[in-house]
Amino acid sequence: MKSPEGLSPYLTLNREQWKKLRASVSMPLTETELEDLRGINENLSLEEASEVYLPLSRLLNLLATSNRKMSEATRLFLGDLNPKIPFIVGISGSVAVGKSTTARVLQALLRRWPGNPRVELVTTDGFLYPNRVLEERGLMKRKGFPESYDLEGLIRFLADLKSGKEEVSVPLYSHLTYDILPEKKKWVRRPDIVVVEGLNILQNPCVGPVAPSVFVSDFIDFSIYVDADEEDIARWYVERFQVLRRTAFRDPNSYFRRYADLTEEEAVVTARRIWEEINRVNLLQNILPTRGRARLILTKGPDHVVRQVRLRKM
Numbered sequence: 524m525k526s527p528e529g530l531s532p533y534l535t536l537n538r539e540q541w542k543k544l545r546a547s548v549s550m551p552l553t554e555t556e557l558e559d560l561r562g563i564n565e566n567l568s569l570e571e572a573s574e575v576y577l578p579l580s581r582l583l584n585l586l587a588t589s590n591r592k593m594s595e596a597t598r599l600f601l602g603d604l605n606p607k608i609p610f611i612v613g614i615s616g617s618v619a620v621g622k623s624t625t626a627r628v629l630q631a632l633l634r635r636w637p638g639n640p641r642v643e644l645v646t647t648d649g650f651l652y653p654n655r656v657l658e659e660r661g662l663m664k665r666k667g668f669p670e671s672y673d674l675e676g677l678i679r680f681l682a683d684l685k686s687g688k689e690e691v692s693v694p695l696y697s698h699l700t701y702d703i704l705p706e707k708k709k710w711v712r713r714p715d716i717v718v719v720e721g722l723n724i725l726q727n728p729c730v731g732p733v734a735p736s737v738f739v740s741d742f743i744d745f746s747i748y749v750d751a752d753e754e755d756i757a758r759w760y761v762e763r764f765q766v767l768r769r770t771a772f773r774d775p776n777s778y779f780r781r782y783a784d785l786t787e788e789e790a791v792v793t794a795r796r797i798w799e800e801i802n803r804v805n806l807l808q809n810i811l812p813t814r815g816r817a818r819l820i821l822t823k824g825p826d827h828v829v830r831q832v833r834l835r836k837m
């Protein structure tokens with residue numbers, strides 16, 4: 524049942540209303556810099572970057588600044604005991620909805636705000652269990668489901684960041700080998716803002732024996748859910764699969780090397796099957812039900828163009 528507007532926790536803004544929210548500040552990017560953003564995703568239009576993601580980066584920059592002021596006040600109170608704490612932005616949504624692209628655009632935009640904050644990007648893919656463990660547990664067809672992640676590792680990482688640890692490492696996942704990269708990690712050092720992207724950001728299973736009442740969301744200062752119709756996301760998944768068939772899957776190290784030899788029609792059937800059997804089930808069971816916890820919901824149309832933004836009033 525749809526809640527009447529007055530009762531909804533969200534303020535709903537259409538595209539026209541949202542894009543105006545960029546107007547009162549000067550543009551931190553030059554046209555050439557904006558053009559560079561295209562390198563992030565050749566399909567991302569400059570109009571989209573300046574009308575949707577720029578206002579969003581303005582909101583995040585304002586919130587991160589006020590968060591910094593709060594930390595400074597606490598530091599004043601505690602003396603030097605309180606370290607610098609980063610602002611954490613979480614981005615969630617289905618597989619193939621555009622979380623990585625959103626995260627990369629926001630990172631690029633936030634870095635250019637005055638003071639040039641250090642903005643790091645982390646994906647929760649790094650906290651998937653290695654294939655060896657997933658195979659042992661019979662979870663190879665459940666990648667992306669809650670049980671396929673080392674949730675305790677993810678929570679420890681976030682807790683370390685939020686306790687002001689200066690250097691924190693994250694395991695790395697390779698989409699090429701479809702596995703965790705052994706002995707490789709990414710270091711996050713003294714960040715001002717960390718954008719954490721993953722389909723499990725808003726989920727709240729507890730971490731068990733270590734700290735039964737600690738959730739990922741406890742460490743996220745602002746969460747964004749990227750939303751679109753299921754049929755559109757399924758199509759984007761199949762389209763991306765087709766592009767990968769012609770590119771990354773051809774790499775001899777690709778876990779999906781065998782898919783490079785499929786015909787276009789066979790590839791469509793295969794991608795649809797993976798979507799239906801794994802990613803769609805995960806979307807309906809575990810991801811979509813978390814949407815209402817997000818602070819902001821970006822709703823995309825069939826062409827990835829954001830039609831509507833919902834922002835939590837509180």
Ligand SMILES: Nc1ncnc2c1ncn2[C@@H]1O[C@H](COP(=O)(O)OP(=O)(O)OP(=O)(O)O)[C@@H](O)[C@H]1O
Nearest residue numbers: 564566567617618619620621622623624759763827
């Ligand atoms: N804003 C955008 N404009 C145009 N195309 C986009 C946009 N965002 C994403 N796409 C396209 O949609 C597809 C999925 O995007 P992306 O890889 O960012 O998704 P994701 O949610 O991170 O997926 P996954 O969880 O599977 O890694 C890609 O083919 C990408 O090029």
Ligand SMILES: CC(C)(CO)[C@@H](O)C(=O)NCCC(=O)O
Nearest residue numbers: 618648666667668722797801802
């Ligand atoms: C790694 C995840 C879970 C999330 O990014 C996803 O890209 C994935 O691999 N899903 C499993 C099914 C598939 O190969 O699409």
